[in-house]
Amino acid sequence: MITATPSRHAPSPARGGYGFRSVTRMEWHKLRSVRSTWWIVAVFTIAMIGLSVLVLGHEGYARMPAADRASFDPVHDSFIALVLGQLLLGALGVLAITTEFSSGMIRATFAAVPSRPLVLAAKAAVLGAVTLAAGELAAFAAFAAGQAALQAPAPHATLGQPGVLRAVLLAGAYPALIALIGLGLGALVRHTAGGICALVGVLFVLPLLFISPALQDKSQNFLPHPMANAMTAVKPLAHTLSPWLLFALLCLYAALTLAAGAWSLTRRDA
Numbered sequence: 001m002i003t004a005t006p007s008r009h010a011p012s013p014a015r016g017g018y019g020f021r022s023v024t025r026m027e028w029h030k031l032r033s034v035r036s037t038w039w040i041v042a043v044f045t046i047a048m049i050g051l052s053v054l055v056l057g058h059e060g061y062a063r064m065p066a067a068d069r070a071s072f073d074p075v076h077d078s079f080i081a082l083v084l085g086q087l088l089l090g091a092l093g094v095l096a097i098t099t100e101f102s103s104g105m106i107r108a109t110f111a112a113v114p115s116r117p118l119v120l121a122a123k124a125a126v127l128g129a130v131t132l133a134a135g136e137l138a139a140f141a142a143f144a145a146g147q148a149a150l151q152a153p154a155p156h157a158t159l160g161q162p163g164v165l166r167a168v169l170l171a172g173a174y175p176a177l178i179a180l181i182g183l184g185l186g187a188l189v190r191h192t193a194g195g196i197c198a199l200v201g202v203l204f205v206l207p208l209l210f211i212s213p214a215l216q217d218k219s220q221n222f223l224p225h226p227m228a229n230a231m232t233a234v235k236p237l238a239h240t241l242s243p244w245l246l247f248a249l250l251c252l253y254a255a256l257t258l259a260a261g262a263w264s265l266t267r268r269d270a
Contacts, residue, residue, distance in 0.1 A: 017115050023122040041134045044088045048138040051081035052146035061154035075157045076233040078146035079171045089131050089175040093182025094195035101190045116265040131179040136172030163234040170231040178255040187261025
């Protein structure tokens with residue numbers, strides 16, 4: 001009888017043969033093989049471009065009062081669809097992990113890769129790359145389409161003007177960070193409906209709790225959805241921090257949520 005003996009050079013999961021690159025390839029195969037991923041990205045892109053054209057194409061600048069003309073920001077108005085887009089990509093982040101828990105596939109994943117934080121880090125890298133690419137492409141397309149739809153005598157914006165390129169770049173990065181927050185919430189909750197509800201609470205319910213004007217002025221520097229308004233505006237908004245500081249704070253939120261998700265994965269059974 002011939003018995004197979006393991007090769008000395010073959011990687012073994014028990015000996016740490018699955019590195020970050022290998023796990024990332026596995027997670028990329030999972031994400032791209034699910035049709036809902038590309039449907040969500042497609043709807044996100046169409047919404048970003050379509051709503052930009054719809055809003056700026058019917059802006060009615062000529063009929064605006066003088067005060068509204070002074071505050072008119074054609075760049076910020078190009079990204080009105082982020083209200084919906086952040087929820088779409090955030091839901092994609094939740095689904096990236098909760099579907100494995102609901103199907104039971106997560107047990108096979110953890111059996112192959114015992115380091116659970118490594119699995120979550122690989123998911124975050126793949127999800128972040130996909131959503132950042134989709135977000136930036138959609139942001140630049142929405143900006144171009146919106147400016148083309150904007151009618152005279154409304155002022156048009158170009159990427160060479162101060163603050164415009166920064167606003168477009170942050171408009172593409174913002175939903176990617178929300179997707180990573182959704183991934184962290186999904187790792188914490190482990191249930192699709194619960195994870196999406198938690199995401200909706202963070203994005204839309206928390207701002208409603210700050211009723212007084214003073215609290216609203218302070219909250220817009222610390223809550224994701226109000227932060228997006230300042231990040232994507234060219235004309236400075238009152239009572240807000242600088243756009244890059246808000247972006248750094250949002251990156252910190254994503255990192256903390258993922259860290260909490262990684263801690264939960266190591267503490268609870270699959």
